[in-house]
Amino acid sequence: MTSLYVHVPFCPTICPYCAFHAVRRTPGAVEAYLERLAAEARAIRPRLEPLETLYYGGGTPSYLREAELVRLLNLNLPLAEGAELTLEANPGTLNRKRLELLKALGVNRLSIGVQSFQDHVLRALGRAHRAKGAFRAVEEALAAGFRVSVDLILGLPGQDVEEDLKTAARLGVRHVSAYTLIPEPGTPLAARVQEDPDREAEAFAAAREILGAVGFVRYEVANFARPGEEARHNQVYWRMGFWAALGPAAASHEPASDPGVYALRRTNPPLFRWLSGEAPKIERISPLEHAKEALMMGLRTREGVDLRALEVRTGLALGEPVLKAAAPLVEAGWLEVRGPRLAPTEAGLDRVHSLVLSLWDALS
Numbered sequence: 001m002t003s004l005y006v007h008v009p010f011c012p013t014i015c016p017y018c019a020f021h022a023v024r025r026t027p028g029a030v031e032a033y034l035e036r037l038a039a040e041a042r043a044i045r046p047r048l049e050p051l052e053t054l055y056y057g058g059g060t061p062s063y064l065r066e067a068e069l070v071r072l073l074n075l076n077l078p079l080a081e082g083a084e085l086t087l088e089a090n091p092g093t094l095n096r097k098r099l100e101l102l103k104a105l106g107v108n109r110l111s112i113g114v115q116s117f118q119d120h121v122l123r124a125l126g127r128a129h130r131a132k133g134a135f136r137a138v139e140e141a142l143a144a145g146f147r148v149s150v151d152l153i154l155g156l157p158g159q160d161v162e163e164d165l166k167t168a169a170r171l172g173v174r175h176v177s178a179y180t181l182i183p184e185p186g187t188p189l190a191a192r193v194q195e196d197p198d199r200e201a202e203a204f205a206a207a208r209e210i211l212g213a214v215g216f217v218r219y220e221v222a223n224f225a226r227p228g229e230e231a232r233h234n235q236v237y238w239r240m241g242f243w244a245a246l247g248p249a250a251a252s253h254e255p256a257s258d259p260g261v262y263a264l265r266r267t268n269p270p271l272f273r274w275l276s277g278e279a280p281k282i283e284r285i286s287p288l289e290h291a292k293e294a295l296m297m298g299l300r301t302r303e304g305v306d307l308r309a310l311e312v313r314t315g316l317a318l319g320e321p322v323l324k325a326a327a328p329l330v331e332a333g334w335l336e337v338r339g340p341r342l343a344p345t346e347a348g349l350d351r352v353h354s355l356v357l358s359l360w361d362a363l364s
């Protein structure tokens, strides 16, 4: 495996819409976490090839204190020349000194959870930072030489979406992850923000137009990049490659050796059960399940899915039935066939879910 995800679950505050495994810092928890993480890293090392991509996500990895960051980023993992090393960060946890430290520790890409450059939106989201802090963090990260991606939440009531998108482009970031907020049922924000598909569709149309005008390509449903600035780590997920994972609630996708099993997915338990040594849950993914997942993930991207390669990987003759089911969708302008690849058109990216369901029917 040449990709690794490390989950860091700690956050300064818990956002009212959070759907990730995130916890507040409690006495001793970070210390215990780092010890267990180092042990997990030692155990997995023999199964890793030099890593092409290493991603520290969370949670808010940049929230850790400096000595803790040194330990987090010194897990003695094999790194390939030119590896992409991404760390998720919140604006309030970045300053010049912290950026210098991250640089010295090998981080070369920051994914900054800006969400919006408008104070009233940030307040409504319950975020700890304000617009001024977001500007400063992005500008300092760019000045320090990091590849910077910003996360934006689009389509919120009262948000000037165009202004947020233009600001991101003006600041000079080269990657934007744009999400619409679907509050998890039961979270405090679910009571305040209702889903509005029209508002969300308008927000994505604005993103295509504004970011497209300055050279960004929507290469995945929710991700826009200037050419060459795509998130290499996330591409491993969308291509359904293999990756290892460390930390609480982290899930890997690993090669399997059992007959009839294409891959193993190992999912660690949440923090306190993980600290107590509870074993990961292991799912065995069959070739057919892999084919379905590969369609689902691949059709999120403009590059689509290489059906011939998928047939070789799974040993399943799926090209013909999938292409047959895809024909009316190609006719309608949602999908296109490019050599061995089946891919969504720009318009198709807005309806991936229904496209995937139609194709899955052909595999059942």
Ligand code: SF4
Pocket (backbone or CB within 6 Å): 010, 011, 013, 014, 015, 017, 018, 019, 020, 021, 022, 058, 059, 060, 090, 113
């Ligand atoms: S910063 Fe992200 S991970 Fe942390 S609580 Fe907020 S949404 Fe959840």
